[in-house]
Amino acid sequence: MSVETAAAVAERFRELYGTEPEGVWAAPGRVNLIGEHTDYNDGFVMPFALPHTAVAAVSRRTDGVLRLHSRDVEGGVAELRVDALEPESDRAWTAYPSGVVWALRAAGHAVTGADVHLASTVPAGAGLSSSAALEVVVALALNDLYELGLKGWQLARLCQRAENVYVGAPVGIMDQTASACCAAGHALFLDTRDLSQRQIPFDLAAEGMRLLVVDTRVKHSHSEGEYGKRRAGCEKGAALLGVDALRDVAYDDLDTALDRLGDEEEVRRLVRHVVTEDRRVERVVALLESGRTRAIGPLLTEGHASLRDDFRISCPELDLVVDTALAAGALGARMTGGGFGGSAIVLAEATDVEPVTKAVVEAFAAAGLTAPRVFEAVPAAGARRLR
Ligand code: GAF
Numbered sequence: 001m002s003v004e005t006a007a008a009v010a011e012r013f014r015e016l017y018g019t020e021p022e023g024v025w026a027a028p029g030r031v032n033l034i035g036e037h038t039d040y041n042d043g044f045v046m047p048f049a050l051p052h053t054a055v056a057a058v059s060r061r062t063d064g065v066l067r068l069h070s071r072d073v074e075g076g077v078a079e080l081r082v083d084a085l086e087p088e089s090d091r092a093w094t095a096y097p098s099g100v101v102w103a104l105r106a107a108g109h110a111v112t113g114a115d116v117h118l119a120s121t122v123p124a125g126a127g128l129s130s131s132a133a134l135e136v137v138v139a140l141a142l143n144d145l146y147e148l149g150l151k152g153w154q155l156a157r158l159c160q161r162a163e164n165v166y167v168g169a170p171v172g173i174m175d176q177t178a179s180a181c182c183a184a185g186h187a188l189f190l191d192t193r194d195l196s197q198r199q200i201p202f203d204l205a206a207e208g209m210r211l212l213v214v215d216t217r218v219k220h221s222h223s224e225g226e227y228g229k230r231r232a233g234c235e236k237g238a239a240l241l242g243v244d245a246l247r248d249v250a251y252d253d254l255d256t257a258l259d260r261l262g263d264e265e266e267v268r269r270l271v272r273h274v275v276t277e278d279r280r281v282e283r284v285v286a287l288l289e290s291g292r293t294r295a296i297g298p299l300l301t302e303g304h305a306s307l308r309d310d311f312r313i314s315c316p317e318l319d320l321v322v323d324t325a326l327a328a329g330a331l332g333a334r335m336t337g338g339g340f341g342g343s344a345i346v347l348a349e350a351t352d353v354e355p356v357t358k359a360v361v362e363a364f365a366a367a368g369l370t371a372p373r374v375f376e377a378v379p380a381a382g383a384r385r386l387r
Contacts, residue, residue, distance in 0.1 A: 006055065006386035009071075013057035013117040016069055016077060021057035021117070022145055027137035027383035028053045029122030029129045030178035031213055031345055032336045033187050033202075034296075034303055035281040037311060039172030040231050041238070041274045042193040042245035044281035047174055048202060048379035049182035050213075054120035054133035055386070058141040061113030066101055068094050071119035082113055088168045096134040099166030100142070103158045109148050116141075123373070126215040127342020131167075132175035135159035140180070140383045152180035152382070153195040170228050182382040189285050193247060200288050202379050207293050209331070210353050212346040214360055215373040216317040223340035230270060230311065237271040240264065246274040273310040277303060297332025297347050304334035304344075313339030320363055321346070321372065328352070328359035345377070 006024040013021040028049035035045035061067075066085075069077045070093060078094045085102040097116055104111045116138060122130040139155040142148070150158070156176035163169050163176075173192050182188050186199040204211055238246050241257055249257045254275050261268045280303050284296045304322050308314035314335050321344040322333040333346040348356050357374050364372050 006057075009055045009057045009117060009119050010387070012071065012119070013059075013115070016117055017059070017067070017115045019059065019115075021115075022059040023141065024055060024057045024386045025137050025141045025144070025383065026053040026055045026386050027133045027140060027179045028182065028380055029133050030175060030182065031128060031211075031343065031377055032174065032178075033345070034284045034300060034334075035174075035277060036303065036307055036334075036336070036339075037230060037234075037313070038247075038274055038277050038281070039174040039192040040170070041234050041278075042247035043274060043278040045174045045190050045192060046187050046200070046281055046284060047178035047182065047190070048187040048377070049178060049184075049382050050122065050128060050377055051380040052120075052122040052128065054118060054122060054130070054137045056137040056141050057117045058138070058145060059115045060145050061115060063113055065113045066098060067115045068097050069117045071117070072124075082111060085166070087166045090166075093134070095167045096131050096162070097138040099162030100135050100138045100159060102166045103162040104139070104142060104148070106161075107158060109146065111142055111146055114142065114145075123215060125219045125342070126217075126373075127337030127339075128213070128215070129175040129179060129337070131163065132159065132179045135162055136176055136179040136383050140385070144385060153177060153197075155383075156180045156195070169224070170231055178382075180383050182379070184381040185379050187288070187379060189281070193245070198285075200285060202288065204293070204347075205350070205378070208350050209293065210348055210350050211377050212325075212348065212353065212357065213336075213343050213375055213377045214321045214325075214346060215343045216321060216341055217370045217372060218315070218317050219341040220315055223338060226313065226340060227338055230313065233267055233270045234274060237261065237264075237267045237274075240267065241271070246271060247278060249275050251275055251279045269310040269312070273306045276306055294331055297330070300332035300334045300345070300347060301326065307335055307339065311339075315340055317341065317364075317369060318344050320367060320369075321360055324360050324363040325356050328356045330356050
């Protein structure tokens with residue numbers, strides 16, 4: 001996959017708008033190593049940034065006009081007025097960048113317009129946060145140009161608000177924070193309650209291992225509604241247990257909490273996933289920090305079983321990746337992201353990458369599925385200005 005160069009994006013901006021952009025910025029997609037569906041429960045997550053980025057060339061305007069163009073979507077330049085942006089009025093890709101402008105203005109920042117050209121190498125619909133990358137790159141550009149002085153975590157909060165309120169998707173804070181705050185060579189251990197963070201060195205190559213991303217190329221159509229249902233179920237669990245969020249249920253008290261939920265079978269399963277998943281994140285952090293990286297494999301696989309059996313958001317294609325990779329010798333594997341399609345991650349010895357990849361590709365062919373896209377993921381830099 002080619003990486004967009006700042007020069008090419010700036011050149012296209014000049015062709016479209018007839019002037020030099022004031023700057024060019026990049027924001028990455030992410031994979032989540034562990035900590036799935038914990039972010040809207042105030043829990044722990046551990047994503048890292050991909051080398052795939054959304055790149056934006058941007059200039060300010062003072063006349064209230066917002067012009068948006070993407071290399072990756074058919075159609076010309078969309079022209080909007082910043083004072084006429086209305087939540088949930090836009091169902092196209094433009095909702096992500098214009099939602100950011102809306103969120104900045106709603107928070108009292110005097111953003112008076114912009115010309116934007118975007119180009120992204122983050123695969124869309126693969127569960128790798130292509131939308132968060134679009135949001136964060138525009139937020140960072142406007143933060144710099146309008147000298148707003150917002151920090152990465154503050155931009156992430158604004159982008160989440162854009163997505164929750166303007167786009168209308170009830171997502172948590174993980175993807176935007178990952179794109180804004182990740183660092184090359186590290187995974188981001190993030191407490192989603194207060195956004196405190198720790199960069200955990202994550203250099204698999206130095207230890208003879210690799211992490212593969214397997215994009216199943218499927219996205220099941222019910223995914224969006226199901227996300228909201230899981231979130232509502234978790235909130236119901238927290239209310240029944242009398243806590244602010246499921247993060248407040250201690251792992252050691254899990255059995256008691258589950259007993260208290262009585263015959264609320266579905267809520268019990270959701271609670272069990274969230275509480276055990278938070279625990280897995282903490283265990284993965286402890287293992288990485290004590291140099292026992294290989295030992296995280298079984299925790300990744302346990303996380304998948306929990307998402308499949310308790311949270312019920314896997315699908316046959318994701319299960320096929322995980323089962324096939326493990327049978328072919330992988331150290332661990334799990335779905336990553338929202339679920340119902342998208343991508344899985346596979347941790348493997350460097351020497352097993354070839355047989356594992358071959359096994360997965362052959363299993364997809366044997367099942368009559370579209371060939372998956374498999375690539376190695378090395379933790380890359382978070383959002384930044386390119387020029
Ligand atoms: C999606 C959401 F956008 C995140 O906030 C998170 O909840 C994730 O699914 C599941 O961990 O990527």
